[in-house]
Amino acid sequence: MSYKSGLLAGVFALGLFTTPALAQDAATIAAAEALRDQALSDTIAYDYTRDVTTLFGPRPAGADTDHAAAAWAADWMRAHGFENVRVETFPLVGWNRGSESVEIVGTGAQKLSAAALGHSIATPAEGIEAEIVHFTSLDALNAAPAGSLNGKIAVVDAGQMPRTRDGSGYGPLSRVRSQGPKAAKDRGAVAFVMRSAGSDHHRMPHTGTTGYHDGVVPLPSFALSAPDADQVARLVATGQPIRMKLFSTASTYETHSQNVIGEIRGATRPDEVIVLGSHMDSWDLGTGAIDDAAGGGITLATAKIIADAGRPARTIRVVLYGAEEVAQPTNHGNGGGAYVRNIGSEIEKHIIAGESDLGADNIYDLGLPPGTQNSAFAQKALAVLAPLGIGAGGEERFGGVDIAPLARNGVPVFGLSQDATRYFDLHHTADDTFDKIDPVQMRQNVAAWVALVKLIADSEVDFRAIAAAHTASTQSN
8 A cells, every 4th residue: 555545545534634524512512602793892802902002002013112021021921820931042134224314316306205215234434426227127137147237226117016805916026125135236227216115005114024145235226115116107207317425334133033922721621732923023114913913812812712611621722923025144033033943843743833923903814734624624614703704715835934834844824814905004104003903803813712722622634644544635736
């Protein structure tokens, strides 16, 4: 018998594909429904988000406010009944924005609204003044010949990000941000400027990390607000040479960040661990309410609401990850990677993980690990979530930046898709502040998390075995 057929036979023999093993008993379903409804009037997540953003403001990875917020969050966990609470540190290269400016010089001189990209290097003390070369895509920049940008500033305007519920337009623009400076440097440019990766038309630039290449950030790099990117495009359309002056005193420093971990120990199967993740750090322009204090509030509220009704069968572990926002000279996974390294072989006890990091608006669909979508468990979960307006999503394989290292090491992941229609209007801007949290939508969000996690925590579903069997079945066909 082959490995694949043997695995499948074993799975069927264990009954993992049968209704009794995947379905929830009536009492568990009723409990999940009751907690779902209770969460619709609960304010734990909203209160937590208010407090962390008010007390600490921006929390750049490795900054004093990042450290202080982590210590406070650990105390919050202890005060609210979490167990095994700990703060695990890891080394980090931090970044200070310093002072910055971007302007058009010469005829039609004017200041532009712009922000340095995260971990960008500084300009010389006198700034950088040069003619710009305008591109409409990263591909167009990559197609420019070597040496064609010598002494010039590369400007990439890949177009305005559309507003979509799933935020799907962000990925291509984030690649401009991470790869553009290297492409510009390779062609001789002295600096890099891009249209912000955002969906708003406000005069607020979106920051966000640029990329390290061979251990360094290649160029001073900036993002223009959408109206200013439009202004530059109109100037370029006149056919006249456009000169730009850039200035930045950005700098890096050696520091640390940390993961804050607490759990509700399982009553009967404590070694089976469900991880709920979000990140503690934020960008420096706003106070990091939607990105991602809200995710911390949502996941902490989920665990506490479940625990207050009695211990779940499985352990629910909440991780507030550190340094999600920033690139590093070496790719060690930041908080997510540090967590996986620290748990070592205990990763085998992690049955599933989920991440909240797309704001705090309504949940609209559920994604489950491969092989689980049409199971009895999925049917019961969707029935419990249906009154919240939540339907079935596709396979969930990635989960999010922080839990991606778990996923890459074999831990199944789930996804509760949050409505991102307005998220990228605010993301990485000065407008990411607590007043943007909609308390009604946040409560629906928490209710979805509570209902699903309650069902998982008190079930016997083996997501690992189902995923393995699904993979084997797929490969055998």
